[in-house]
Amino acid sequence: MTRFEGRTALITAAGSGLGRGVALRLAREGARVKIWDRDEAALDKAVTEAKSEGLSITSQAIDMTDGNAIEAAVAALVAEMGQVDVLVNNIGGSLHTPFRFLDQSDEDWRQVIDVNVSACVRTTRAVLPQMVATGYGRIINMGSKAGRFGSLFAGANYVASKGAMQAFTLQIAQEFGPNGITCNTLCPGAILTPRVKGLLEERQSAQERQQVLETIPVRRHGAVQDVAAAIAYLASEEAGFVNGASLDINGGQSMVI
């Protein structure tokens, strides 16, 4: 498939986990992809894997808690690629902060909001002027089932920050739709990356994990490919009439009319 031939994409925090899977998927469909991460070893591994498949993925090491570094990295990206057609604001996570609200400190809230909200806001702000100039863009924010329905293993700081990203999506969709730019949120349930598998094993007993599985109509957790396929659709030209949406990708574990 060559849906992204001639298109460029920036995927944040994509040295490993879901971002890496999304980067490989878009590159396999023809995109020139830039991946950011603070973990240089992970970036090297991802780029080497891409090269072995003949894919166009390059990387930039960056700590996304640094706003100035984000602005500089976007400027370098635009200078290198000439345009950014697709932005996947993938960075985020609960950072292993406590699950229970009363155990969470101000610092736990600051850190989680910093990566889930501030880093994405800053990246979006730096990329948008260039998308406006070309009259085309696809922005996908990584939300979570947690932001829509609450979480069984991540705390209130994470849930609130993902909800904030959904609200942010609505306003970007509204403000920049006239410029040919769409903005949507993807809301995955638990996707079994090695990190999430470890978190579930740490925070739930084997019996609790089995009970959770029985609440998922398709009787399995999500895989990285499930997320990559959904993002590839939202990032494609043919999704141009999908704007301001929150797409649940949770096997039917939580459903709304």
Ligand SMILES: NC(=O)c1ccc[n+]([C@@H]2O[C@H](COP(=O)([O-])OP(=O)(O)OC[C@H]3O[C@@H](n4cnc5c(N)ncnc54)[C@H](O)[C@@H]3O)[C@@H](O)[C@H]2O)c1
């Ligand atoms: N995995 C899931 O089950 C799941 C479910 C719902 C939503 N999400 C969301 O999807 C996104 C990706 O999740 P994941 O599980 O793949 O993440 P992950 O924890 O595996 O992290 C992916 C990458 O982020 C990088 N990173 C962390 N802090 C950084 C920083 N300050 N600067 C630059 N890079 C940094 C890490 O080095 C890592 O390579 C997150 O926004 C997460 O909240 C994940």
